[in-house]
Amino acid sequence: MTTPDDRRYSDEHEWALVDGDIITVGVTQFATDSLGDVVYVDLPESGTEISQFDKFGEIESVKAVSDLFTPVGGTIVEVNSEVIDTPEKVNEDPYSVGWLLKVEASDAASQLEKLMDAGAYDELTAE
Amino acid sequence: MRAPVTGEIDRRLLNERSVPGRVGLQLQELDVPEQPLPEAGLLRAKEAHLPEVSQPEVVRYFTTLSQMNFSIDTNFYPLGSCTMKYNPKVNEEMAFLPGMAGIHPHQPDETVQGALQLIWELQEDLGELTGLPGVSLGPLAGAQGEYSGLMIARAYFDERGDSARTVALMPDSAHGTNPASAAMAGLEVVTVPSDSEGNVDVDALRGLVDERTCVFMLTLPSTLGLFEPNILEITNIIHEAGGLVYADGANLNALLGIVKLGDLGFDIAHSNLHKTFSTPHGGGGPGAGPVLVSDALAPFLPTPVVTREGDAYRLGAPGKTVGRVNGFHGSFGVLVRAYAYIRAMGPDGMREVSENAIINANYIRTALSDEFGIAADRVCMHECVLSPTAQKARGVSALDISKRLIDYGIHPPTMYFPLIVPEAIMVEPTETETKDTLDRFIAVMRQIGAEIDSDPDLLHDAPHDTPNTRLDEASAARNPYLRWQPDEDLTAAD
Numbered sequence: 001m002t003t004p005d006d007r008r009y010s011d012e013h014e015w016a017l018v019d020g021d022i023i024t025v026g027v028t029q030f031a032t033d034s035l036g037d038v039v040y041v042d043l044p045e046s047g048t049e050i051s052q053f054d055k056f057g058e059i060e061s062v063k064a065v066s067d068l069f070t071p072v073g074g075t076i077v078e079v080n081s082e083v084i085d086t087p088e089k090v091n092e093d094p095y096s097v098g099w100l101l102k103v104e105a106s107d108a109a110s111q112l113e114k115l116m117d118a119g120a121y122d123e124l125t126a127e
Numbered sequence: 128m129r130a131p132v133t134g135e136i137d138r139r140l141l142n143e144r145s146v147p148g149r150v151g152l153q154l155q156e157l158d159v160p161e162q163p164l165p166e167a168g169l170l171r172a173k174e175a176h177l178p179e180v181s182q183p184e185v186v187r188y189f190t191t192l193s194q195m196n197f198s199i200d201t202n203f204y205p206l207g208s209c210t211m212k213y214n215p216k217v218n219e220e221m222a223f224l225p226g227m228a229g230i231h232p233h234q235p236d237e238t239v240q241g242a243l244q245l246i247w248e249l250q251e252d253l254g255e256l257t258g259l260p261g262v263s264l265g266p267l268a269g270a271q272g273e274y275s276g277l278m279i280a281r282a283y284f285d286e287r288g289d290s291a292r293t294v295a296l297m298p299d300s301a302h303g304t305n306p307a308s309a310a311m312a313g314l315e316v317v318t319v320p321s322d323s324e325g326n327v328d329v330d331a332l333r334g335l336v337d338e339r340t341c342v343f344m345l346t347l348p349s350t351l352g353l354f355e356p357n358i359l360e361i362t363n364i365i366h367e368a369g370g371l372v373y374a375d376g377a378n379l380n381a382l383l384g385i386v387k388l389g390d391l392g393f394d395i396a397h398s399n400l401h402k403t404f405s406t407p408h409g410g411g412g413p414g415a416g417p418v419l420v421s422d423a424l425a426p427f428l429p430t431p432v433v434t435r436e437g438d439a440y441r442l443g444a445p446g447k448t449v450g451r452v453n454g455f456h457g458s459f460g461v462l463v464r465a466y467a468y469i470r471a472m473g474p475d476g477m478r479e480v481s482e483n484a485i486i487n488a489n490y491i492r493t494a495l496s497d498e499f500g501i502a503a504d505r506v507c508m509h510e511c512v513l514s515p516t517a518q519k520a521r522g523v524s525a526l527d528i529s530k531r532l533i534d535y536g537i538h539p540p541t542m543y544f545p546l547i548v549p550e551a552i553m554v555e556p557t558e559t560e561t562k563d564t565l566d567r568f569i570a571v572m573r574q575i576g577a578e579i580d581s582d583p584d585l586l587h588d589a590p591h592d593t594p595n596t597r598l599d600e601a602s603a604a605r606n607p608y609l610r611w612q613p614d615e616d617l618t619a620a621d
Contacts, residue, residue: 034549036526037601062600063543065303087605 003028003122004095008115010053010071011124015095016115023072023108025101027059027094030125035061038090043079043100050076052111056101059090071115074105136195136594140611141178141188151182176613195594197538198409203564205491207510207541207553208302208350210380210402211409215471218405218464227463232455236441243440246456247433249466253417256477257376258389259396261425263432263445264417264457269377271452272397272416273308273344278449279395279420279427280342280371281312286447292341292370298327300350300545302375314341321547325351325503333364340370342395347388348378348508350545352488352553362392371395376419379403380557381485381509384478394421404465415461431456483558484509487565491554494569498576502548510555513540514548523579523586525550530597531578533590535571 003009007017013031017024032038040060050056052073059066080099083089090098105111116124131137164170180188198204204211222228230239250262266272277295284292295309298319306316317335322328327345336343343365348354355361362372374388374396380403382388388396400415401408408414420428429452430444442456472480485508492501492511502512515525529539529552541553556565578585590596 037604039601039604060604062604064546088601 003118005118008071008112008117009121010069010115012053012069012071013125014069014071016071016112018108018112021104021108022077023074023103023105024099025070025072025103026099027068027090028121028125029094031066032091032094032098035059035066036063037061038087041083041087041090041100043084044076046076046079048076050074050103052114068100070101070103072103072105072108072111074103074108076101077104078102136191141180141185142176142611142613144180144184144188145176145178147179149179149181151180151185202536202538203556203560203568204409204538205540205554205556205568206409206538207352207512207555208377208544209409209541210377210399210509210555210557211538212380212402212405212557213559214405214407214464215468217471218467221467222460222463228460232459237439240440242459243433243442245466246459246462247435247440249462249469250417250433252466252469253398253419256383256387257379257396257398257419258387259393259419259421260389261420261422261428261445262417263428263430264415264462265429265431265452266397266416266418267453267458268401268414269375269397269399269416270304270308272399272418273304273373273375274311275418275429275449275452276373276395276397276420277308277312277314277342278429279418279424280373281314282427282447282449283371283424284341289369292339294337294339295342295344296332296335296340296365296370297344298346298349300325300346300547301344302346302350302377305344305346305375309342309344319343324505325349325353325547326355326357327361329357329360329364332361336364336368336370338369340365340368342371342373344373344375345393346375346378347391347393348381348510350378350553351502351512351548352378352507352510352555353503353505354381354508358391366392371424377402378509381481383481384474385481388419389421394424395419400461400465405468406461406464413458413461415458415465417457480558481509484556487556487558487560488554490562490565491556491569495572498573499552500550502545502551509557510553512545512548513552513554515550515552518576518579519550521579522583525552527586527589528552528572528575531575531586531589532571534585534592535574537568537571 007015009015013028015026015028038059038061042058044056050070050073053069055067056070057068059068079101083098092098199211199213226241230242236243246264250264254260254262266275284290293314294317295314296317296319297305299321309316319332319335320328365372371394372392374393376396376398379398396419397416400406426445426447427449428445429450430448431442432445434441434443488507488510492507495513500514500516502514515528525542529542532539543551544553545551588597
């Protein structure tokens with residue numbers, strides 16, 4: 001598996017991808033490999049304010065239920081309704097169709113500073 | 128669904144075998160006055176769809192189901208954390224004695240003195256075994272015992288005017304019921320990390336306790352099957368912060384007659400009678416999850432408890448009771464079985480139960496930890512947690528290994544729990560298995576280990592010889608089909 005180097009990573013196995021003012025958030029392949037088949041995703045309403053590293057939802061697989069922690073804070077401007085209806089999209093490709101949130105952040109740069117690049121994240125998960 | 132053509136199992140439900148007008152039972156003549164039906168508004172509008180089948184069809188249906196059942200009476204069942212020990216059949220005889228099975232919960236106390244004496248003596252025995260003398264046998268399962276215990280803690284602090292204590296601490300290895308019960312009881316859950324040895328991180332715990340600490344919930348031995356070496360320090364830290372310590376008694380099978388929870392500083396515990404005290408479980412119940420407390424907390428116990436005055440036994444409510452947790456007095460039949468078990472084993476026998484449970488688990492641990500990895504490489508208690516990460520790297524998961532065990536007639540161990548262990552396979556052999564059974568399990572595990580290289584699909588596709596082979600757990604969870612409905616109802620719903 002390749003960890004895309006176009007985005008930043010948290011040690012809770014979430015990624016953040018910047019596109020203008022909007023940051024897209026999802027879980028990593030390492031997370032989906034550990035979880036196994038995802039059967040349920042619980043996401044907040046669009047418009048919710050969240051702070052960096054706060055819990056924002058839950059992801060349930062055949063093995064376990066895990067909390068989701070956002071790698072960036074701000075206002076949620078969109079949630080991926082497709083993964084709510086078809087949670088297998090998270091397994092299919094967690095880095096594209098399996099995205100979870102789009103967040104509008106005022107201080108994106110300083111928040112992203114606190115995250116890892118792909119190389120550092122790969123080192124973390126190799127342990 | 129159609130009737131099977133060849134020799135397969137007939138999977139039709141009784142409702143699907145129904146033929147209008149077919150009768151399986153001759154009702155006896157009415158020997159009480161006939162009563163009119165209730166008014167029309169109270170009668171059901173739709174057909175009840177009761178199956179119309181013959182008596183032999185019913186007998187064959189349920190006998191076939193019973194033969195498909197995988198049970199401790201047919202196979203080795205090392206399901207970690209569940210204590211699937213053999214349940215002596217004499218306990219069943221005791222529970223079905225007419226004086227036990229035929230009494231009614233509304234009978235006056237003086238007509239059921241024997242049953243009340245049994246409940247009282249069981250309260251005393253459990254209090255003695257755990258060192259927590261206040262006992263209510265009311266809760267019907269472990270999780271209800273947890274909930275009752277947490278309600279007791281809240282009531283205790285409320286009475287002292289210390290209502291700001293609303294935090295329940297628990298380790299990251301806790302059973303899922305612990306945070307669920309705490310949330311149900313209105314407490315905020317805060318997780319305490321484990322250290323590299325699998326113990327509670329004592330320094331982290333020290334940093335998390337404060338004047339909001341209500342209770343620390345701890346499973347002992349831990350869900351890793353380990354005794355907590357810092358337990359006295361841990362209970363001290365909580366008590367110094369003004370909180371209470373709760374023992375999840377799911378793993379009590381390792382402690383009987385060896386150490387008492389009360390002596391370690393625990394204030395509240397529950398015990399799963401259906402695990403440790405050998406009553407049938409695994410089929411969804413009934414269970415029993417008595418809650419046990421220190422003297423200081425006894426006034427808050429759920430009602431009823433049985434008290435003795437002279438030679439007379441009475442059902443009564445403790446002075447500051449948190450209330451009733453179910454309709455009557457608990458799962459009385461389960462209580463009878465647990466009582467019979469404790470009486471038959473005696474104090475020395477109880478200790479032997481735990482000693483042999485620990486020896487059996489360590490026998491498996493030492494035989495398999497080199498090949499299959501182990502969560503914590505030290506002497507375990509009544510269960511051990513394998514961590515086959517090397518096998519995972521070779522292309523098979525804990526799930527594949529566990530499913531392959533079914534082909535060898537062994538129930539899969541508990542998988543993927545505790546969550547802090549990668550590829551966890553939790554093996555609890557219990558004390559009732561012979562060395563021969565343990566040796567066979569070890570040989571089978573090694574055989575499966577060899578199959579990973581010789582024929583990995585044997586594992587990926589397992590089980591092979593069961594009525595249902597590998598289940599699609601993901602689809603079952605994504606699109607649950609929970610209740611059979613008659614075809615016309617399905618059509619109507621569309």
